[in-house]
Amino acid sequence: MQIRNVALIGGAGFVGTHLASLLSERGIACMVPTRSRERAKRELLVLPTVSVVECNIHQDADLDAILAGADAVVNLVGILHESRRDAFERAHAELPARVLAACQRAGVKRFVHMSALGADLQGPSRYLRSKAEGEARVLAAGATGVDVTVFRPSVIFGRGDSFLNLFANMLRLAPFIPLGSPNARFQPVWVEDVARAFADALANPATFGQRYDLCGPTVYTLRDLIEITGRTIGCPRPIIGLGKTASYLQAFAMEFAPVKLLTRDNLRSMSVDNVCNCPWPEIFPSQPAHLEAVLPTYLQCARNRSYDEYRSRPRR
Ligand SMILES: NC(=O)c1ccc[n+]([C@@H]2O[C@H](COP(=O)([O-])OP(=O)(O)OC[C@H]3O[C@@H](n4cnc5c(N)ncnc54)[C@H](OP(=O)(O)O)[C@@H]3O)[C@@H](O)[C@H]2O)c1
Secondary structure, three states: OOOOEEEEEOOOOHHHHHHHHHHHHOOOEEEEEEOOHHHOOHHHHOOOOEEEEEOOOOOHHHHHHHHOOOOEEEEOOOOOOOOOOOHHHHHHHHHHHHHHHHHHHHOOOEEEEEOOOOOOOOOOOHHHHHHHHHHHHHHHHHHHOOEEEEEEEOOEEOOOOOOHHHHHHHHHHOOOEEEOOOOOEEOOEEHHHHHHHHHHHHOOHHHOOOEEEEOOOOOEEHHHHHHHHHHHHOOOOOEEEOOHHHHHHHHHHHOOOOOOOOOHHHHHHHOOOEOOOOOOOOOOOOOOOOHHHHHHHHOOOHHHHHHHHHHHOOOO
């Protein structure tokens, strides 16, 4: 099976930009739909084999246009916070089913879908339940002639992430960190390892019909991750771990902020360990990178930051 053209739905975000860059390096053309080309990252727009087009993927006609001529579709659409009550259901369950139907209309035989570690129809949060619903809908595709692979990563870190970068920004500003769910456990995986797994799976028939959990080599608590981030950027801060009730009150208060950072649904997701109970899948040969080796490559130390900012202004 040869893959030359990929429709990368949800490809203008963090993971999508890294995956598009890798596919482009491999000479694969990517069609990336977005709601706003203006907001797309410059590094995505300049990739040689990548076209970023503004459209509404919730409309079948737009979806059909994106899939025309594609050999494979990758679906990366996902949200962490709901802007309206049915937003998780719409993005994580309905859209994958509609993309699958569009694959059938367009004769696209390959579909790689992004879910999330811990996705579970009985899970504690609406996020995890809706991701499980999406997985179930696309994996039921067996009879449709579309070969599906599902990936379920733990939290993903790397250049442009909104997880450790968010902590880094908080640490730079705040004298101490009041932290909800400090003992929540994660097994973060590097975005480049995730992108490589997606790219390698595309043309590999052994991955058809499979589901892969993706984790890095080490389990950390949320408190560990903030401490490591603080040390990396040269801003270690005291962390005050909040109990269960205080964590929920904090998340509830944050739901009213203009920019959503944390919700009670996120806390419910964190009430179950976000760790793999299996090793890195053997079918993807390179071993996943260590967080502490990668972090300094993209989180700047406070001492160097101002120099870089000065340099970036005149685009040097
Ligand atoms: N980052 C992580 O730690 C992590 C961990 C596990 C799983 N995942 C999953 O990995 C996928 C990619 O994550 P990411 O971090 O790259 O997310 P991201 O940067 O927020 O990008 C998400 C993409 O989804 C699209 N999207 C979101 N809501 C949409 C909507 N209502 N209609 C149309 N498009 C919509 C966005 O399109 P626009 O360009 O139009 O804005 C964007 O390109 C998601 O499915 C996420 O759940 C992520």
